[in-house]
Amino acid sequence: MTRKLALCNQKGGVGKTATTLGLASSLSEQGLNVLIVDVDPQGNSTTGLGVEVTEDTMTTFDLMSRTAPGAAADAVIATPWEHVDLIPSNEALANIESDGANDLIFRLDIAFEGIDLSPYAAVLFDCPPSLGKLLFAVLCAVDGVIAVTEPTIDSVRGIENLQETIRNVQRRPNPRLTLEAIVLSRKRTTGEHRFREAELRDTYGDLVARTAIPELTARQDAHSTHTPIHKFSGGKALALQVAYTDLLSELSINTEGSVA
Template sequence: MIRIAVANQKGGVGKTTTAINLATALAATGQRVLLIDLDPQGNASTGLGIGQALRDRSSYELLTGQATLEEAVVRTPVPRLDIVPAKVDLSGAEIELIDFERRTHRLDHALEGGSEARWDVCLIDCPPSLGLLAVNALVAANAILVPLQAEFFALEGLSQLLQTVERIRSRFNPELSILGVALTMYDRRNNLSAQVADDVRACLGNVVFETVIPRNVRLSEAPSHGMPALIYDHRCAGSAAYMALARELIARLPAKKAEAA
């Protein structure tokens, strides 16, 4: 199972929207997908229609050892897409995990102890911070996907995240790679979006995905209906963009693993 952390310490960049819709798009291509909601706000869970009543076991119990991966997994309405939901208890995990042995490897350990063969790809929706929850995701992941809002301060935040990735590589996970940077909330009518995109591509080159995710009302509406935009309105520009991004992502997956899928 390929593990991909969807991470950016800056909030409001479309990270959860990207995680939900990429997971759905990958499932639509035949991949068996596991989405781990590691954000205490639980927006990825809500966006896939997983109500509080279905979150008896969650990523909190998974990290603290109170539940196995199999016990925490919930099936979503999307075929071939499962989720480990999140609930508000996760907000206290940052403090609680301090007392755990190998606290930075809790998620990695939980995934290794589970039936990884059930899924081809695991997406980890990280919280908008670089705290212990995000570190657990980066230690467990094979690669990181960075949603990056096409706005002025994007590069500054990206620089901080890349420094964190280098520290994780040097101390905990030398195999961690950058799968790609996805430009989100792109407004073609705004010259600033084009300028930021040019700057990011000049800085990072081919690391940046060709596909850009546009500002799209249907993408914003879909979570309130408890479904991904690809199901809420598969014809909208946002859905088409995420399908294109999924195709790019699949092309970048390690060849050996991709063939196994």
């Protein structure tokens, strides 16, 4: 079954979008289809994939501004990246935080109701850096959370907060939700990063993915040229390609049975 996974951390700039796109690049490289749902008003996944949102483009905002079962199917577009589809986002999505509708946090889940996701190996939700309504809406719609964090002093505390949020959503309304993995991103070879990585592994054990994503400028260069990291040849892109592919193999994403 195709799993819906959210890449989360309320802290900004930790690598949620980079990890979303890196995993999508790995899946695409293996000939597997993936759907990215951009749930960030910054729209960094959308622009990173080289997609331009116009007035006519249906976005995540449209899915969340009304209650429409199955509407997600109408919002899916192909992207310049082979095998990668997208539900795009732009700054309009920020308005959702002030929407007081009773069913607001369920609308994203409802938008996916009845949709056949079997053509995709995974559906990846790129989350905004907040614990607001948008994040709750995602947590109601997905099966699992991949917490992305940098190995810094605040990371253990940040994961604790996210776990508490997950527990609240688990109680009601989404009992199937689990924290699937903690991914260390933007890892440098400094003593501080090594120390914090050890601290996270001590605290969370096997929940922390064995593969950490190194901080390498090729990641930014690939992003700014809208290029999948597996198609990027500059700098130390190869180390990033290996890291994202190794990370993918650790996650609960079925890379066997999906059709390309």
